[in-house]
Amino acid sequence: MALYREEIRDPAVMVVVWPLGLFALGSLAVFLYQLFVGPVGKNPAPTWFWAVMAAVFIGVFWLVKGLTRLVIELNEEHLVVRFGAFRSKIPWERVIEAKEDERSALSYWGVGLRLVRLRGRWVLAYIPGARAKRVAVTLRGGMVRELVFATRNPDEVLRVIHEHVEKANT
Structure with a gap:
């Protein structure tokens, strides 16, 4: 059961997606x-x-269309961020802290x-738009040490994360 779920769609990407769909068709x-x-x-x-062109355009259309939607889901076991075909599923035990x-x-x-290297550690960022508010989650273990994702409700997301980090660390 999801304690928090949010879906963010980026209409600007749709401007690119539909022409790709027309080329595919x-x-x-x-x-x-x-x-x-x-x-x-x-x-x-x-x-x-034409078979190769159709396959390439359909594949690119499918991939880019997925990037129009960012899904954030926080449940009892983990934090999940999905951006098209890409997904990060982080158990609460890996979360050290979270902040805006x-x-x-x-x-x-x-x-x-x-996926960028900042201050000597790898950061995975899901950012659908430059003006979106974001949450940064510091992680333990693994190659990626920080997960950053956009949200419309950073205060609510941080509240749920902090509750679960306290539970996981006690």
Whole structure:
């Protein structure tokens, strides 16, 4: 059972996603046309080319479409952050502390999913937009020592995290 769940959608990414979807459908349509009806134009590209183009555009569309939604879920066992096909599932025992992140999005080299080295430790950041408020969670063990993610309600997220960190450390 989720104690806290939040979903953040980034409409700016949709501006990129839908044209990719149109390219995917167009490539698929040309591939199917050439496969079942006949060549397109006087000097058509090979059918395999359109199959590869359709597969690439569909794959990129699927990957980028997933990046339009960041999901944060806090439950009794762990903290889960999902950004498209990428997911971090952190048990409460690994969490040392959490605080509101004061750094600029540029510290992480921009927005999106970022793995950067800051002050000698690896930081994994899920940032859908530059102006989003963020929470930074310090972790023990593992390669990644800090998890940063955006949230609309940093106070509520921090309250739930602090409650579970106290329980896990007692």
